[in-house]
Amino acid sequence: MARGYLLILKIINLAIFFWLFIIFLTSIFDFNEVVSTADNQLVILAFFGAIRNIFSYIIFGGGMIIAFAAAILTGFYSGYIFNLIEVFFKRYLISWFSFDLEHIRELLGNDTFQLQDLGLQNIPKLIMGETSVLFSDFYLFIFQILFLISIIYAIRAFLKMDPKHSLVAIGSIVLMIIVPLMVEGLRNMLNLINLKITYLDEMVNPVDPSLTQIPLDDLFAFIANPVISFAIISYIYLELAFQINYTDTVTKPSLERSDRLEAQLNILSRESYFITANIDKIKQEAKERRKELESEEKEGLVIGKFFAKTGKRFSYIKEMIERKKLEEEEKKLVTAASKTRRLGRYIDRLFREDSEARDTLTARSSAPKARNLATSTIINFIYRVGLLLIISFIIIHPHWFLKTILQLPPAITESVAMYSPEVIIILLGPIMLLFPVISKLISFIKHRNLIIRLQQEGRIKELLTSVGDYVKKEELEAPVEEEAEEVATESA
């Protein structure tokens, strides 16, 4: 039942993630902007093409340098050898590389450039140009990576219960919004000091410009806004992920324990019947084996002979160990068989005498019920989402809150500062700190109360003793004579 409930929760959460993704792609983020480069080439292909080109240039240039260096070092530094190397590289080896002539011409700014002209002098310029292309592609490539991470982790979150996966999935989507906003912010900041970086200017902004236009006056319009919807749905997704994790943490041990114990009990019952049926055979085999061993070792192993025959003393331990070795396996078998049978009988009797023993052993009765879990999850969910909405609304409307709830004088509420965006911090800071502070306070008060109560009861010493040492020291130190007297009196 609990497993079914968990699966339903996971399916709901996956559906929420798709909903979130749809809002993100339709209303917040223009993915087309980051799919292809300015040359209408797919970003992924352009990115890996640039990496391939850089390595090709390095290998080609590096090869030429090595060949020239080898010629110089070996003394063949005549013009003829140099020409030979150049011809070899430019005519033959170049055909091994798939250089894009148009792209090279573009990077070098020379429309008449031919591949046969590619020499060592061109390599640094080509690498620099390709690196620049790589960096501009890398910005777009980040979005593709984040997109993939988000999808992969959403799938992992569905398959596993760890909320960490859900956090990564949401975090990746949020990063896809934050990265262009940061670039935009940096660009604006540099514009203030009249500084222009071409590279920054060329970076596209895939985030919808309406992102900053949040309706603040109407609660419903506020909630219906794509950005706010996105934030709320993200929260709901994470909240559900934590609820799933909680449900799993609470139910899994009980369910696993129940399964494990049931399996153990079944095996025990089966083995117990088998051993009961075959115990005589096992014992007979063990007895025969023992007889054989005894007859084999008779001479060396009689303890009396150890004392009598001085000549045989030294071999006794060796022989005894050898015999123990032989006996060990059969002894184990007989002991295991006997123990299994005894345990089987014991469990049968226990289940007969104690009607709830089976349930307590498998802890079936202690597993939380799906209905209770569902009720608790729904109540907690509504409570938290509601609280989140109210707190978000209050934080975004500090003016309304300070004027209506706290009833501050107009000199404050109507001041210019109240209409600046930074005023949000006045409420954001305290509200964010409110929960950890309350939690710490409760923890501190509880701890103090416990210490006071234990001191009153004089139990601290007792608890420390019970945790640290199982042996009752008082008993060891008690005068034994008195104890002996007591025993004697009792027995009398």
Next chain:
Amino acid sequence: MNIEELRVHRELEKEKVFKDDFVHVKVVIENTGRNSFDFIEIRDIYNPQLFRLILGENFISTRIGPKSTIKFSYVLEPRVRGEYALGPLSVTVKDRLGFNSVERIVPDSVTDILIYPPYEDIKRIEILGSKRSLQLNYGVQRSKQKGLGSEFYGMRKYVFGDQFRLIDWKASARSQTLIVKEFETERDVTVMILVDSSETMAGGAIENTKFEYAIRACMLLTKVALTRRDNVGVFTFSDKKNLNFLKPNSGEEHFYQVLDFVARIKPQGKCKFVEAMDHFTKRFQKRSLVFLISDLEANPKDISQAIKKLAPFNHTIIVINPFSPWFEIHEIDLSSTDKALAEAISEEMMEHILLIRQGLRNLGISIITCGPDDMMKQVLSNYMEAKKKGKAY
């Protein structure tokens, strides 16, 4: 999340258990409050050196609703004889997201459990007893003495001084000579089992020490002797602080008193033979069949002197000596150096025992040296032999 609202306690199926038996431990958790606990973890702590978890688990992680109770249980197998503590119970309460947690040890959650020596030897005797008559099994016994009594013993010719009331007139008429009837009185034998409880007896693997074997032998002897209506007493000794005496008594109930008595003894302290025997002779003087079970790892002179102290009381003394190397070499894969060492130790120990043997020869006391395989057999056969010969009446 008020942890005080949780009531946790342990229920033991039995507080006294044999070593090779099982014990079912149940833990009950009750939430007396009106709020549920989203995440609780209860752990019942036990010492794995003393107990083996056989079935179930000693902890649980779950959720508990308001005003509700949950239970879990597990089965333990005691590993070592003695009196040990089970517990305490530890409770951990966490919030739903695991940000906040409180852990507490439940007060008064330590339960003492008394573990008797293994019952397997007794069981074997019981099975044998049920299969055939114990008397036949154990041989002829002469625990009865001819003389005054109620049980008919036999007839013989009249001799001067016999009481007239004992003359069987019918038989006399038949045989034409005076015949008297003889009756016998039943006489109890008192068996005193003296067990060395010094620390040297604890050598070897924890479950199979000389002391554990000595206790098993003591239990077996008690059972057999009580079945044959003898009185059995136990005295365990090491140093001055560890002298425990259980008065001899008979009857089925006394067996459980012996069990309780030996279950609580721990091997500790140095063996002070002379002091121990002084104490014993002060407490008990009646002529009896004394079984002294000791590894005799003390000064040979002291041992001889101590045993001589028992001589004036006309005890029949049988010394059972568990030979230390036989008990302590339990590792199968010994290196050749270890083997050589073991052999050297065995030889030294043997010389030591021979020395004590020589000292006691004059007193007519023999030392029966035995290993783990034949210890029970030796104890039982020596008891039977003593009974057969009518010793210590």
